[in-house]
Amino acid sequence: MNENLIILAGGASSRMKKEVKTELSNTLITQANTRSKSLISISDTGRPVMDYLLYNAKQAGYTTIYIIIGEKESLMKEFYGDKITGNDFNGLTINYAIQYVSKDREKPFGTADALYQAITQYPGLGKETYTVCNSDNLYSEAVLKMLRTSAYKNAFISYDRDALQFSMERIARFALVSLDEEGFLKDIIEKPSIEESLLYKDESGKFRVSMNIFKFNGMMFKGYVTNCPINEKRNEKELPTALLNMAKDHPKSIMGIPVYEHVPDLTSKEDIATLKEYIENNYKEDINWDR
Numbered sequence: 001m002n003e004n005l006i007i008l009a010g011g012a013s014s015r016m017k018k019e020v021k022t023e024l025s026n027t028l029i030t031q032a033n034t035r036s037k038s039l040i041s042i043s044d045t046g047r048p049v050m051d052y053l054l055y056n057a058k059q060a061g062y063t064t065i066y067i068i069i070g071e072k073e074s075l076m077k078e079f080y081g082d083k084i085t086g087n088d089f090n091g092l093t094i095n096y097a098i099q100y101v102s103k104d105r106e107k108p109f110g111t112a113d114a115l116y117q118a119i120t121q122y123p124g125l126g127k128e129t130y131t132v133c134n135s136d137n138l139y140s141e142a143v144l145k146m147l148r149t150s151a152y153k154n155a156f157i158s159y160d161r162d163a164l165q166f167s168m169e170r171i172a173r174f175a176l177v178s179l180d181e182e183g184f185l186k187d188i189i190e191k192p193s194i195e196e197s198l199l200y201k202d203e204s205g206k207f208r209v210s211m212n213i214f215k216f217n218g219m220m221f222k223g224y225v226t227n228c229p230i231n232e233k234r235n236e237k238e239l240p241t242a243l244l245n246m247a248k249d250h251p252k253s254i255m256g257i258p259v260y261e262h263v264p265d266l267t268s269k270e271d272i273a274t275l276k277e278y279i280e281n282n283y284k285e286d287i288n289w290d291r
Contacts, residue, residue: 002062002128002129002131002148002215003061003063003064004066004125004129004130004131005057005065005131005133006068006097006130006131006133007050007066007067007068007132007134007135008111008133008134009036009050009069009073009076010068010070010073010098010108010114011037013036013037015267015268016032016033016037016266016267016268017033018268018269020268020269022270022273023273024269024272024273028272029269035075036073036076037049037135037266038050038136039075039079040266040272042266042272042275042279043276043283044280045286047287048079049135049136049266050076050080050135051079051287052279052283052287053133053137053138053139054090055090055287055289056140056141057092057141057144058090058092058289059145060141060142060148061145061148061149062092062131062144063093064092065093065094066095066118066122066125067080067094067096067097067135068097068098068099068114068117068118069096069099070099071098076096080094081094084096090289091289097114097117097118098117099113099114099117110234110236110237110238110239111212111236111237112225112228112236112237112238112239112241112242113228113236115132115225115239116228116237119218119225125218126218126219126222127219128218129153129216129217129218131144131147131148131214131216132212132215132216133213134211134213136265136266136267137211137212137213137263137264137265137266138264138266138278139157139211139263140261140263143157143213143259143261144213146257146259147213147214147215147257148215150215150255150257152255153217153253154216154221154246154253154254154255155214155215155254155255155256155257156177156185156214156243156254156255156257157210157213157259158177158202158210158258158259159208159210159260160206160258160260161174161206162206162207162260163259163260163261163262164263165262174209175190175191175209175210175240176188176189176192176207176209177189177209177256178200179202179203179208179256180251180252182252183202183256184247184251184253184254184256185243185244185247185255186251187244204258210240211263211265214239220246220250220253221242221246224242224243224246225239225242228241228245229241229245264278
């Protein structure tokens with residue numbers, strides 16, 4: 001079983017920092033402009049969204065957490081421990097991996113680069129199984145547990161697009177995943193037209209999307225994340241690219257686990273009020289770490 005969770009929290013958060021009209025308090029606007037997205041105080045208790053993600057991870061059975069942060073990030077350590085490794089946070093062991101930015105770049109080199117730097121700093125991960133997810137999506141305890149306990153060496157959560165509670169304009173920008181008749185990943189289709197998208201329904205007639213939560217066999221995936229090519233359009237190394245390269249070399253190696261549920265997201269300032277409401281509705285009381 002897999003007890004390692006790697007959380008990607010080293011991104012530049014450029015969309016969150018864009019100026020938009022909002023009714024947020026000045027405090028929240030300042031946090032959105034200056035903090036890592038996962039550290040914005042999303043609840044009335046002052047808890048950031050990272051607390052809820054870690055709580056769900058603990059309830060799902062994870063014990064060892066690796067948070068990938070930027071080299072100038074200091075606030076994360078104030079929340080979850082100031083040591084590079086071995087911090088205790090409510091029974092979880094918190095470790096940090098640093099995503100360094102090369103001198104010829106202004107921002108991080110993408111999610112595949114982040115994971116590559118993490119497994120370089122923690123070589124043992126290259127021989128173990130681990131789950132990887134974003135820090136700005138609040139994945140449920142259920143999906144985290146599905147990946148932790150899955151019998152498949154490599155897997156991802158294959159979300160039913162109809163369950164996602166976003167605007168149709170936003171959903172249309174999501175890439176579709178193409179699965180074979182058994183549910184294994186074949187392809188990822190970026191921004192398909194309406195006509196093209198009809199070709200990619202799964203066996204149950206559903207459109208499926210990935211929300212960037214994966215389980216990897218470290219030994220099998222290491223070479224693909226290490227040698228991930230650059231996405232020319234975005235000039236970044238991205239996990240879906242490494243994932244697809246492995247799927248092409250090893251058909252039926254990556255299972256899409258079907259799930260029908262929403263994934264709260266924190267991409268821009270407009271998402272903050274929506275996520276606050278979700279927290280209020282789904283966490284009626286302050287979270288109990290000893291449950």
